[in-house]
Amino acid sequence: MCEETIATLIKDIKSLKEQIREKEQLLAAHLKVQSNVPCKYSEALQTNEIARYSRQMLVDEVGLAGQISLKASKVLIVGAGGLGCPAAVYLAGAGVGQITIVDYDEVELSNLHRQILHSEDDVGASKVHSAYDKLHSLNRSIQIIPLKMHVNSASISQLMSDNSYDVVIDGSDNVATRYLLNDACVLNKMPLVSGSALQTEAQLTVYNYNNGPCYRCLFPVPPPPDTVKSCGDGGVLGPVPGVIGCLQALETIKILTKSDGVLAGRFLLFDGSTSRFRTATLRPRSPECAVCGHHPTVKELQDYEQFCGAGAHDKVVSIDILRSVDHINPQQLEKVLEDSLVVDVRDQAQYRMCHLPKTVNIPYGEILKAEGAKKFSDCLEAAGKREVYFLCRRGNDSQRALDHLKQVFSGSNVNFFNVKGGLEAYSHNVDADFPIY
Amino acid sequence: MDIKLEFGGGAELLFDNQKQYKITLENKKTPWLIGDLLFWMKDNLLKDRPELFLQNDSVRPGILVLVNDTDWELMDTVRYEIKPNDSILFISTLHGG
Ligand SMILES: [Zn+2]
Numbered sequence: 308m309c310e311e312t313i314a315t316l317i318k319d320i321k322s323l324k325e326q327i328r329e330k331e332q333l334l335a336a337h338l339k340v341q342s343n344v345p346c347k348y349s350e351a352l353q354t355n356e357i358a359r360y361s362r363q364m365l366v367d368e369v370g371l372a373g374q375i376s377l378k379a380s381k382v383l384i385v386g387a388g389g390l391g392c393p394a395a396v397y398l399a400g401a402g403v404g405q406i407t408i409v410d411y412d413e414v415e416l417s418n419l420h421r422q423i424l425h426s427e428d429d430v431g432a433s434k435v436h437s438a439y440d441k442l443h444s445l446n447r448s449i450q451i452i453p454l455k456m457h458v459n460s461a462s463i464s465q466l467m468s469d470n471s472y473d474v475v476i477d478g479s480d481n482v483a484t485r486y487l488l489n490d491a492c493v494l495n496k497m498p499l500v501s502g503s504a505l506q507t508e509a510q511l512t513v514y515n516y517n518n519g520p521c522y523r524c525l526f527p528v529p530p531p532p533d534t535v536k537s538c539g540d541g542g543v544l545g546p547v548p549g550v551i552g553c554l555q556a557l558e559t560i561k562i563l564t565k566s567d568g569v570l571a572g573r574f575l576l577f578d579g580s581t582s583r584f585r586t587a588t589l590r591p592r593s594p595e596c597a598v599c600g601h602h603p604t605v606k607e608l609q610d611y612e613q614f615c616g617a618g619a620h621d622k623v624v625s626i627d628i629l630r631s632v633d634h635i636n637p638q639q640l641e642k643v644l645e646d647s648l649v650v651d652v653r654d655q656a657q658y659r660m661c662h663l664p665k666t667v668n669i670p671y672g673e674i675l676k677a678e679g680a681k682k683f684s685d686c687l688e689a690a691g692k693r694e695v696y697f698l699c700r701r702g703n704d705s706q707r708a709l710d711h712l713k714q715v716f717s718g719s720n721v722n723f724f725n726v727k728g729g730l731e732a733y734s735h736n737v738d739a740d741f742p743i744y
Numbered sequence: 745m746d747i748k749l750e751f752g753g754g755a756e757l758l759f760d761n762q763k764q765y766k767i768t769l770e771n772k773k774t775p776w777l778i779g780d781l782l783f784w785m786k787d788n789l790l791k792d793r794p795e796l797f798l799q800n801d802s803v804r805p806g807i808l809v810l811v812n813d814t815d816w817e818l819m820d821t822v823r824y825e826i827k828p829n830d831s832i833l834f835i836s837t838l839h840g841g
Contacts, residue, residue: 386841388841389840389841390841391841477841478841479839479841480839480840480841481839482839485839502841503837503838503839503840503841504838504840504841505753505754505838505839505840508752508753508838509838510753510835510837510838525808526805526806526837527805528805528806529805529806530804530805530806530836530837531796531804531805531806533796534754534796534804534806534836535806535839536754536840537839537840538840538841541754541840543840548840548841574808574815576752576753576835578752578763585813586813587808587810587813587814587815587833588813588814588815588818589815589817590815590817590818621839621840676792
């Protein structure tokens with residue numbers, strides 16, 4: 308009964324919110340027409356705009372002319388995540404006339420520590436709608452356009468041929484999207500304010516502006532996919548992308564107000580673990596660049612997933628490198644825990660965060676080395692078991708670990724099994740109390 | 745010749761998770777170029793999987809090399825002649841957000 312009531316209430320609230328959003332959009336459109344009367348004591352701006360933006364208009368870099376430019380500007384923010392959220396807040400606050408925010412994902416509980424536009428009530432809702440609500444309540448006089456859409460060559464081509472953006476902000480989370488946005492910005496002659504963050508470190512620069520390099524000038528060849536870490540795997544401290552998202556808004560304001568000192572041709576590194584900022588001087592635009600050089604070979608958007616050898620998202624793709632008889636389902640795990648050795652191959656930080664009882668932790672990275680294999684055989688001997696089960700977060704590394712150790716210990720009488728789908732599957736199918744992170 | 749090596753953006757993981765090294769390069773007949781340094785690092789510091797750091801006698805794609813906070817592309821890349829007290833930073837680019 309109680310659960311039913313909760314579910315109904317959640318559903319009702321969601322639909323009411325949807326209605327409120329629609330009505331607010333309508334109201335905003337009406338108010339816009341009604342209140343579009345310039346202040347008779349100033350030029351171009353309205354009385355409330357002058358009051359509202361006065362603190363930044365008093366700064367030389369902005370002034371009246373800068374504020375008018377901001378009002379007339381259109382900015383595209385790709386990603387309503389750890390970078391896009393703070394960037395959007397400051398741009399909406401600053402009175403940028405039109406902000407389009409693109410994301411396909413829905414809000415998850417693990418986003419809330421850094422994606423500051425989303426709150427507990429938004430979990431499960433699309434990020435762009437949650438972002439719209441907060442930005443709209445912050446500033447009703449500007450236009451916020453939420454676009455729930457996959458970012459790919461087709462959708463970005465269309466978007467950029469239909470709209471002319473003054474600045475594009477890259478707050479995405481993967482390599483393929485970064486090349487895609489770079490090429491789209493070069494082809495459409497738009498500056499790209501690019502930020503990225505992982506763990507305690509972050510990076511920031513402005514590409515394709517004022518004769519500075521583009522992303523391809525710096526990185527003509529994409530990195531090997533197995534050297535790329537996502538926030539979901541490596542983790543990230545919330546304030547780290549927060550700092551960089553704020554700076555992305557700042558660079559955007561400087562570009563829109565035609566200020567000097569834009570971070571083009573320079574690369575900012577931030578290490579939150581030592582609170583150190585450093586700025587490096589970059590090479591200029593490269594004449595040999597495949598997209599912005601003298602003889603470009605990239606004249607339209609490509610297939611960037613193929614180019615990078617990796618998906619345009621930061622999710623993990625499931626692998627299956629074993630025979631079907633090598634797998635067990637997580638439901639079978641409970642029965643075998645008593646009589647077998649269960650090796651959890653996640654790294655130590657993840658294992659400490661949460662783990663099943665009676666398992667031993669030997670991280671996959673260690674297993675690949677001689678000392679890890681030794682540790683494994685010691686565990687095996689101490690446990691006196693012949694059945695070994697491998698377990699990890701999602702069931703990929705456990706397969707790799709099994710595959711590796713089976714070769715190292717070929718000819719032994721040990722039977723190796725993989726727990727299919729890992730601890731995520733365990734949580735879904737056996738016990739939802741095991742956290743999904 | 746004493747110099748400083750620095751790592752960031754995850755490149756430090758290949759070097760024992762240490763972000764800074766102070767190293768001494770033995771005098772040799774020809775000047776020390778960054779190209780020579782890369783091989784020295786491979787022999788002396790790189791713990792495992794050199795292919796995640798080096799490729800075709802240079803650094804692998806996605807690593808930016810900064811000499812005293814300047815892009816090595818402005819300093820003749822692998823042919824840059826290392827000076828005493830230089831600080832050379834190897835930074836792996838980040839993609840998360
Ligand atoms: Zn270029």
